[in-house]
Amino acid sequence: MNFPILSSLILLPTIGALFLFFIKEKEGNNTTIKYVALFTTVVNFLISIYLCITFDQSTSSFQFIEDRTWIKGFINYKVGVDGISILFIILTTFITPLCIISVNNSVKNRLRDFLIAILIMESFMIGVFSALDLVVFYLFFEAGLIPMFLIIGIWGGARRVYSAFKFFLYTLLGSVLMLVAIISIYWITGTTDVVQLYEIGIDVKYQNLLWLAFFSSFAVKTPMWPVHTWLPDAHVEAPTAGSVLLAAILLKMAGYGFIRFSLGLFPVASEVFTPLIYTLSVIAIIFTSLIALMQEDMKKLIAYSSVAHMGFVTLGIFTLQQQGIEGSIIQMISHGLVSAALFLTVGVVYDRMHSRLISTYGGLVSVIPKYSILFMLFALASLGLPGTSGFIGEFLILMGAFKDNFLVAVVASIGVILGAAYMLWLYKRVVFGKLVNEDLKKILDLNRSEYFILSCLAAPILFFGFYPDPLINTIEVSVTDLINMHKINIASK
């Protein structure tokens, strides 16, 4: 048996959290606590890099598999990665340390508890992306609610209680139906092991209902229109680090779930429900883009833009074309980086001015030029300018969509224009224009840690914008295999 590298990835943050638990929190001086958390996550990141280096890109089968009996004769603890999930794991381990560096300014009280919540969250998120058993997946998927509920509720803004409840109950409501479906799958096929289920396949007559049950959970988590309303609330009220985790990683769980489970397990039903997904995605893209245009609050605007971007993702996944699915995965990774960066940039000015309203700002470029340049880069990446990672994702998705359904693709393309509109308008109002607000003249430019975090995010955004091959190479075999399997399944039914 090889070294259980995935389990150690999952466990390490929890062990770090346990350590933190036994360190006493001191007033004013919390460097030890921060360094322990940072050290844990950085080590985790290094392990995931090692995972990536030793990962074999030429095969679509799952690697680093660990399979242990957990509940005898029923569930095995089974984890493993393929080309799709490994990217999300690296995204998680990459974003978490940045979150921890960023808490410096935004979290004032109970820092230790905050870091414990973030570390435990990281464990659960890695668990979601590596689980190869439906029950194990569900366990991690749901468990993430607990730390996130606390992060929003304890360290959030003024309406934090309402937002935390909404977040928790919405997601729980979506998920319980998935639990019914998972147990039903067990009784229909006799296993919850994803790899085995791929081989056996699920009887066509059950697929539609099961697909809908999974959909109810993923749609809430994605979030798709019309169940997206929890997201703006949760985003706005969460502390910066919480928003970053939520936008960058939590939303990706659902997209990942769609690819891994909805497409993989229910190929026929996926085909049946494609029009539904198309409709909801297109509505999400256009409708939430329009809403984003009207927002006064920067965080809310970015939150709505997330819904629109996730609309592109779901659209791409259900084109069932090579380009579409690859585009969706790249869009998710890119959105993970870009939205994290945008929330952090908003966090930077929020820490200084304690206002998220766009009208507070204006003319920032003359006061804090470094900040303005980075903000521009992220805004452009968000609207999908060529040369940034955002472009690759959107472009591939639209290509896939054009192949499959011309009308949908045309409408979705309008969304790209709207995206440019709200992002550029936001940028214009915040950074350009006259410097009216007197208080703004005194604010300082990025400090070292902020500069470091934002550059860390800017680098991959630009790198993958110009040279997406590493991403595409990693996912290509897995996606091809997924699509071939899908075609075989459709043909045989």
Next chain:
Amino acid sequence: MENLNLILPEIFISLSIMFLLILGVFKNDSSKITFNLSLFAILITTIITFNETFSVTRETLFNESVVIDSMSSLMKIITLIGGFLVLVISSTYLKTFKIYNIEYPVLILSSILGMMVMISSNDLIVFYMGLELQSLALYVLATYNRDQLKSSEAGLKYFVLSALSSGLLLYGCSLVYGFSGSTNFDIISNQLNSNEYVLTFGIVFILVGLAFKISAVPFHMWAPDVYEGSPTTVTLFFTIVPKVAALTVFIRFLYVPFLNLIDQWQMIIVFLSIASMVFGAVAAIGQTNIKRLIAYSSIGHIGYTLAGLATASNDGIQSSIIYISIYVVMNLALFSCLLMLRRKDQYYEDIDDLSGLSKNHPLLSLCLLLILFSLAGIPPLAGFFAKFYVFKAVLEQSMYFLAIVGLLSTVVAAFYYLRIIKIMYFDKEKDKYDTDHSLWLKFSLTVSTILILLYFIFPSQLIEVVSRINII
């Protein structure tokens, strides 16, 4: 000659009760020693039960009126451990209210004896005797804090309603006896094949009586008042120990004498289960007193346990037993927290008294947080697995409606658990509570919280123990 070793636990516990009563008469100021001796007695009874009966698959005694099988021994052990822990964490509370007397442990012992008789019963008469023995002890326990109006009210209410339900139960028993010509469960099972209306009445009466004892909706009305009024330690006892015993009897009745009449009772159980789950979840939302809230939450939990019973399969019965075991641990932990809310000899029971607890008592509130999330059924805590097994069994029988209603009511229930967490973690803090708790209280809280938290690492052990129970 009967093998009396099998009922040695009952014999031993009866002798201890008599001894303790005599001791109370002859020795002045004997409450402390009675407490310790009764703890010792429960401990020994547990060991005897484990040694003598745990490996027995199925044996009957006294003309088959008493049955010792894997279910009865497991449930007896759960009852005894529950009783032990209740007794052991009661002392500080009782001393505060100056009701630290010898009657308390003796009453608890006798109700445990009644429950053990109930659990082992294979005969209507034996069953009824055990039921009444435990009920009588419980009436007195409910009024134990007799200087308080609420406690007396609780006892009276419990007595009147419980007596009514016992009456119904007895009437049902007599009808069943009339049709089968025997009081023995196995013989009844062979005799009852017909679909006579009056026989259905008998079954309904018995089920109503039993539903009352486990406080399933719509026979739950007594529970919130009695739970609120009784002394907190007695409430703890009410919420766990009698439920274990009553559930065992429930299982025994449904799957031994009434097994052939499954069409008649399955719908009733499904209804009781759905009503309890939904009502328990909805009614708890408006509560401000923690004990009342726990009453409604325990009604909801009974609903989930009944869902397992409704399946008419061994998997279902096993899942119910797992559910009730995990529920016992969770409630024990919850009440341990509640008993820690003490400031200057006063106990606090309102939800608002928890306000900002996390700032003053971070460890206590962390435990409570885990317990509440577990009660809400959020993975990876033990409460999730309890629900998971039940719904697994329910879905095996393709009872989709029951499963979906049950899971949706967990979402509603999650709301009120979250509300407590919100008050603890998000609201402003109040004065600190005392921290000089007895060692046993800390022990029971720590152990039960750790069990809840780490159950997911070794889920197979409990399943293995329970999987020996094959009733059908």
